């Protein structure tokens with residue numbers, strides 16, 4: 261069998277963000293290919309610049325905010341126009357703002373729920389069937405949420421994170437006995453793309469990538485919340501069943 265035939269592919273939704281770049285890095289470091297969903301060519305260019313190369317990355321342009329965006333990507337995969345994938349990582353995210361509740365406009369509320377909740381929901385709803393059909397115990401589905409959902413120092417991202425918690429618990433339940441390992445990475449501190457992380461004194465995307473690499477490699481992590489509370493959690497997975 262050729263190397264190409266045995267290489268897995270990770271579909272990354274939100275691939276150009278602080279967290280998405282970590283997922284792309286983890287996939288490439290673990291000798292997997294990446295199918296990166298991007299909104300346009302300039303986002304694709306941004307990702308190539310951040311990763312330093314386009315090797316191993318196929319781009320799929322789609323509007324992840326629409327309820328047909330990811331569906332269209334899966335259709336193209338089924339038609340053989342895009343590579344088959346065995347893993348999904350989703351981390352579409354909106355504003356990281358401290359706007360207090362009374363000042364949040366209706367438009368701001370709705371657009372943030374669309375970006376940070378609906379887009380991740382669509383990504384799950386419209387890819388899980390494709391993974392299940394493969395009946396392959398090596399398949400996984402992973403999402404990144406954060407402690408903002410509990411702390412709420414930043415109300416807008418806190419509310420959208422909060423809405424993701426029950427979605428991830430439901431997905432963890434629904435896949436407890438399926439071939440897909442569903443997991444939530446619950447991040448308790450700030451991660452940014454390497455250049456900004458250095459400027460801001462926060463954790464680099466390339467370091468956070470270790471967590472997804474470890475998760476992909478460990479078949480015991482299933483229907484769980486992987487907690488990343490301190491720097492040691494980048495070296496050893498801390499996880500617990502979600503229910």
Ligand SMILES: NC(=O)c1ccc[n+]([C@@H]2O[C@H](COP(=O)([O-])OP(=O)(O)OC[C@H]3O[C@@H](n4cnc5c(N)ncnc54)[C@H](OP(=O)(O)O)[C@@H]3O)[C@@H](O)[C@H]2O)c1
Pocket residue numbers: 273274275276277278279280299300303323324325351352353354375376404405406407408417421447448449450451452
């Ligand atoms: N970073 C952290 O420290 C941290 C901590 C805990 C939890 N999280 C959670 O992880 C998720 C991602 O966070 P992040 O820091 O990676 O966010 P980010 O850097 O802002 O990235 C957001 C991603 O979503 C995409 N996106 C945003 N608006 C979009 C739109 N209107 N249409 C299409 N794509 C859009 C961006 O694409 P473009 O590049 O094209 O804009 C990018 O790929 C969020 O749910 C966040 O709450 C993050």
